[in-house]
Structures are given as C-alpha cells and as structure tokens.
Amino acid sequence: MNHSAKFIFSVSFALAAALASGTAFGDEPNQKLDPARLAVSVSDSDAPQTVRTTDGRELKLVWNDEFNGEGLPDAKKWTYEVGYIRNNESQYYTDARLENVFQKDGVLTIRTIKEKYNIEGKPKNKGLKEAEYTSAAIETIDTASWLYGRVEVRAQLPTGKGIWPAIWMMGTNIKQIGWPGCGEIDVMEYVGHTPHRAHGTIHMRKKGGKNWEVVSKGSSLLLDRPEEQYYVYTLEWTPEKMLILVDDKPVLEFKKSEEESKTGVWPFDKPHYIILNTAIGGAWGGEIAEDTCPTDFKIDYVRVYQ
Numbered sequence: 001m002n003h004s005a006k007f008i009f010s011v012s013f014a015l016a017a018a019l020a021s022g023t024a025f026g027d028e029p030n031q032k033l034d035p036a037r038l039a040v041s042v043s044d045s046d047a048p049q050t051v052r053t054t055d056g057r058e059l060k061l062v063w064n065d066e067f068n069g070e071g072l073p074d075a076k077k078w079t080y081e082v083g084y085i086r087n088n089e090s091q092y093y094t095d096a097r098l099e100n101v102f103q104k105d106g107v108l109t110i111r112t113i114k115e116k117y118n119i120e121g122k123p124k125n126k127g128l129k130e131a132e133y134t135s136a137a138i139e140t141i142d143t144a145s146w147l148y149g150r151v152e153v154r155a156q157l158p159t160g161k162g163i164w165p166a167i168w169m170m171g172t173n174i175k176q177i178g179w180p181g182c183g184e185i186d187v188m189e190y191v192g193h194t195p196h197r198a199h200g201t202i203h204m205r206k207k208g209g210k211n212w213e214v215v216s217k218g219s220s221l222l223l224d225r226p227e228e229q230y231y232v233y234t235l236e237w238t239p240e241k242m243l244i245l246v247d248d249k250p251v252l253e254f255k256k257s258e259e260e261s262k263t264g265v266w267p268f269d270k271p272h273y274i275i276l277n278t279a280i281g282g283a284w285g286g287e288i289a290e291d292t293c294p295t296d297f298k299i300d301y302v303r304v305y306q
C-alpha cells in the first residue's frame, strides 16, 4: 500500500510480469453469480473454531470480527487513520464517521464519497480547508497484532477508475523504526484501472537501505467479478514463508530462504497488525473518473487463526 516513486518501477515491473503470466480463476465469466459467494456470515458462531492450512496444519481461531454489530466498527478492535496519510492520495480519511464506515447486516462497509468535507483544523489536512473525497482506513495497531498464523478476510471489492482498496499488514514496530523497515504484507490490493485482479505484494527494506529503498515482490490473480461477489483473501504465515491466497488459490509465495539472502533483512519475525482501507487516486490508483464515487468496500469478516 505504501508506494514511493523510487520503487514504483520495480513494483510495476513485477506486476507486468504477473499480468503476462496471470491465470484465470477458473469460473467462466458472464455466468450467473454463485449464491455461495453472495451470502455473508451474520452470526459470531459462523466462524469455525479451527481451520486447516493449505499444508495441512490445524490452527485455532484466536481473533475475529464478523461485523455483526450496528454502526461504527467495534472500538475495542479497530482504530482510525485520520487525514491525508500516504502516496499522495486524494481521500481524507475521516475519524469514526458513519458515512465512511459502518456495520450493517453482518457486513462492514468502507464507503468513498466525493463531497466537500470541512477539514479546517483537523489532523493531517495538508493545510486545506476542504477535502474533495472522503474514505476510511481502520487498523488494529493499538488493539491486536499477530506473529504467524492464517489471516482470512472475506470481501467484495469497490471498483471504478481511481479506486484502490487494500487488506494489508505492517509490523507494530513501525512506530520505532518506520516504514519499510517494519515490513509490509499486502494480502489484497486492487486498482480500478485494471479490474477483476487481486494483487498480493510484500515490501521490506533493502539491506543497508534508507527509508525509501524497498525490496518488493508481487503477483496477481484474475478473479471472476470480485466487485460483485465475495472472495476470501488469505495470508498463511510461518517462520519460513508467507503465502498469499484467494479462496486458497496461490497468488504469491515469499520464502525467507530465498529473500533474506538477497536483502539481508527479514522483518517478518515480528508481530504485524491489520489495516483495511479504500484509497482514491495517488501513486497507484491514478486518475479518478467523475463517476467513480461513491464506492463500497464490503467486508464480511476478518478471522485470525494460530
């Protein structure tokens, strides 16, 4: 999710390679949507207490949010990024504002809005009086973090030119050592200018590098209408590797044995927290179409197994 100009080229190159070799998900497009992909969990008991990883290990549920409440997300689990945060994006992230983030009928919605929103005197407002776009970014940095396990986020993606939703994680030591030294695991990113495709990417600091010197590796998977139905975006994380999956189909494998030797660093042996957001514009979202907003990023649940 963090993209500086310095490494956007390498990311783009990796993505271009991924696009060239991208595999279709298997479902024939233009068929009827699968009812199972439209249904959502509406009870906390819908979350299985155990799950089996793709390599056959049984893990136990340690944290989840099925989003069965009403209104704002549970303040015991989620806090807010507020303001203009990164990547020269166009949205102002609002602070616990129902218009931009709410639970209803078992689903959390992050909504982008094109509107004149007063940000005079508000945090990280770039000295502006009015925002042109609003959205929300929620995170567990102050409430929960995990080292290893399986993270599942079931979601239906917003779309439109300029839109850039993400399900991602960063090291909780970001407050001490900054980004990208803290490590970044992008379990799912999507950009409206290249629809139907889920991207998985890992970022970490280059050996001896400065803040902007980043090693990135990404790949992607073409999905059947992820904007209209739910998929499970998953990270399986062990001391040896990270595996990013969509409905248990591999998107990206990132092995310590291969990557640590190239970079001399491995930030993925420390706890990471979860961030859910929709950005608009910026380094990767690009040009925003007049009719893109409003958009809804719908999240059925977040489940963490260890």
Ligand SMILES: [Ca+2]
Residues within 6 Å of the ligand: 040, 041, 042, 043, 066, 067, 068, 106, 107, 299, 300, 301
């Ligand atoms: Ca749910």
